Amino acid sequence: MSLRQIARDVGAWLDHRLGLSGPIIEAAEHPVPRSSASWWYVFGSAAFAVMVLQFITGLCLATVYAPSADRAWQSLLYLNYDQPLGWFIRAMHGWGSNFMIGLVCIHMAQVFLFGAYKYPRELTWVAGVVLLLATLGMAFTGQVLRFDQDAYWGLGIGAAIAGRTPFIGGRVVKMILGGPIIAGETLSRFFTLHVFVIPGLLIAFVGLHLFLVLRLGINEWPMPGRLVKRDTYLAQYHELVSKDGEPFFPFAAQKDLVFIGLIIAALVVTAAVMGPIGPNGEPDPAIIETVPRPDFFFLWLFSVFALLPPWTETFLMLTGPVAAIGLLFLVPFISGTGEKSYRRRPVSVMILVLSFMTIGILIYLGTYSPWSPHMEAWSSVPTPVDYVSGRTPLELQGAVLIQAKQCRNCHALGGQGGMRGPALDRTATRLTPDQIVRQIVQGGGNMPAYGRNLTPAEVNAIVAFLATMHPAHQPPARLAARPQRPEQTDASP
């Protein structure tokens, strides 16, 4: 018997017991609309492929990673530097997470634009939203397992948000942390979520998602003017796939296969070139010289928390996510029928573009966080030479105090320094010396009052320096009610 014959016999023997070949072939060859075998329909299967890779690299990492607060960070360093190819597996897992989030978001945007969530595919969308949340949940819990300073203070931010819950805030915090502080049981809880709970959810809902796609058929290419009606859609779809249908395999699957191959290759190259992500500093809360930032997929939320008006914050932090997620779930029930084509759904297109633009801009803002003091600016960024040449000793003293009193942490000079407050380069064109004194001593707007921390002589010196902060061609500000005093114009360089 040839090898081929043996394989065929074993297959036949198995199929006699299992009886699965029929359903499998039926599923693989189920007819799909010719129009849906498009390059636009490849993102879901690519996200699935990356998820499978994540399971494999995750399993590999679990064989070495120590899910214990006192050892986790060291085991990550061991993975990066000692374990053969540990760096590559960590890089694949970390970048794989980014790829997966990207693919899931693109997939969701495509489904939204093509109206694929409409009747009868509402439940497919609902399962998809669960999968999006599970993917983001994996990303957040994974960031915690990368147990470094960002993970530690990220948990602190999560606890602070949970602690704002009315009445039971304190208890919710302890439930999340597994105890009164961020420590061993916190990591164990997030390990359980990341390795057991959410992957289980993912597998279950991917199963449901795929089952529904097979049962209800892949969405046809949306044609402007072809409306979805509850009583006629199913018959129309049936007619479409029987007249103009093709078997999913290989007709549509070939594009999926090509794209999956490209994505995996891109992921491998990215991982090999970029290397593993972190960990950064060890999770020692006593090291406070740290500037905690979440990974990019939560950076937009981090930005929102800085930019919301403080009085709305607690309310929006607690209700905003619930409302947003609820709205996502409700999409197919709000517009379950009617026009599918994005060409005839300007509001939907606008919602999508605005959402992506908002999140994109918030992420961009988060990368340089203009609302945060630049903690090292006072001791590390230079004073522009033009601002100190030819100045009086008093003005120079002011320039020194601007550094020494941490003014630069919030105020830039020559484009360097914090961006919390206005740059000081043209202060004299906006404020008179009296107004500068008032602003420094009493504070106001977002500025702390420095009256208690500066002597009158120090205030004098700073004001003398700031009074020189105007371009040569632009006179300093003056009170319109008062006649122009000669010393105010003489202060220009």
Added chain:
Amino acid sequence: MSEAVKPLQPSEATPEKPVSRRVFLLKLGILLNAIAAALFAVPVIGYLASPMRKFAWMSWISLGPLENFPESQTRLATYRNPYTKPWDGMTANIPCWVRREHGDNFRVFAINCTHLGCPVRWFPESELFMCPCHGGVFYSDGERASGPPPRALYQYSHKVENGQLWIKAGQLPTLGEPLA
């Protein structure tokens, strides 16, 4: 093995007749399983939610001799959280800011910003606490100076005994459960 072999099929079910004993057993089975599920679920939930129970997390702990804290200065102190496990490692080393005004007059601030819990940093030159996350700023007495924080810095209860500074510590302060 030929293709003529029919796949194995379960034998056809016998037509159902209403049998009162069968209905009774079914109901009894459902009832027993509901009771068993409750018996099982209560301890499982109790186990997972055990951190939520009321427990004396807070206790007095020393920050060291008073000489470590010069008057009119703010110093970083670190204590080992009183409630800890061997595998907590460095995460149980909790920092705090100690301000000694004069004599035995102290203020002990939590490290966590009241906005979202990031570690505030003390700048002795400008006498301000600044937060690196969203720009919260506090004065030397812990009062909010600017930025999004909704309240002053959290303060530990403290006392001076046997020449040492003691604070009552043990849990991460949040708006839901501030320290004192």
